Amino acid sequence: MTENAISDCLNVLDSTRTLCLRIHELKQHSRDADDQNPEQIKRQLMSKLLILREANRKSYEQLVQAKTITAEHKSELDNARIRLQALQYKKLHLKTIIKNYEEKEHIYTALxxxxxxxxxxxxxxxxxxxxxxxxxxxxxxxxxxxxxxxxxxxxxxxxxxxxxxxxxxxxxxxxxxxxxxxxxxxxxxxxxxxxxxxxx
Missing domain, CATH: 1.20.5 (Single alpha-helices involved in coiled-coils or other helix-helix interfaces)
Incomplete structure (x- = not known):
């Protein structure tokens, strides 16, 4: 998730918390005439929860996507490491062949x-x-x-x-x-x- 999306989620969480506290207060005390209707607060709370669920779903999708990308990069890295080891083995093998060739008695040295x-x-x-x-x-x-x-x-x-x-x-x-x-x-x-x- 981007920093803006996280900031938006935190703001929604904060406003949801405020609404929950407001509902709790309304249940504890008798309503004043100018207070908001508890049903209206519940609707606001539900809309905030829907926003949070959507954010949660998006973050989960992004997490799955990030895991997939990470797995692909890890696989590429593993393949690159294997290719590097193969190249190092070939290099060592060729060095051994060259060394053996250089140490070998050649026919022209005996002529x-x-x-x-x-x-x-x-x-x-x-x-x-x-x-x-x-x-x-x-x-x-x-x-x-x-x-x-x-x-x-x-x-x-x-x-x-x-x-x-x-x-x-x-x-x-x-x-x-x-x-x-x-x-x-x-x-x-x-x-x-x-x-x-x-x-x-």
Whole structure:
């Protein structure tokens, strides 16, 4: 209720009290000729009571409305508190994930990479880069170098395979030559024996 409505109710209550006292006085003493009719006072009293009942009904409706609004605000506040707790939980969870990620051994830390100083000597254009961009550049350079070395290794392996094949072919040829030579030497033994006998 507003302050004006409360003030009006208090005024009505005061006038109702006055009327009740007036009725009480009339019952106690005999009426004078100029006194008001008790029925007229009762009608005034009833009208005041109706006003008070109306004020009471309005105040009750306002109370119910205020309770409803308070319950809605409390529900909103509870929901906001729950959302805040959920956000705090998510924040804590994300902090834990970030901490675990930062503490985790990354594969690039185990790679035998060129040092930053050596890389910057070869690539001075990255001197103004931040650590993240510098690390990406080092990794990219390392990848290119490893790809170059891998290509070179494949070429050398092909060359090795070709040399092994060539050596095998030459070994087979030499083996065949040895076999032919042995066969020739074995077949020449009777001729040698013949010449040895005749020369004696």
């Amino acid at each position: 035998p990479l060129v040092s930053k100083e050596e890389f910057l000597k070869e690539h001075p254009e990255f001197k103004s880069s931040n650590d993240h961009d510098l690390m990406l550049a080092i990794l990219e350079d390392e990848l290119k170098e490893r790809q170059r070395l891998s290509t070179l290794k494949q070429e050398l392996l092909k060359r090795k395979a070709a040399l092994i094949s060539e050596n095998k072919a030459k070994r087979n040829a030499l083996q065949k030559g040895d076999e032919k030579l042995q066969t020739f030497l074995r077949s020449s033994v009777p001729v040698q024996e013949y010449y040895n006998i005749t020369s004696m």
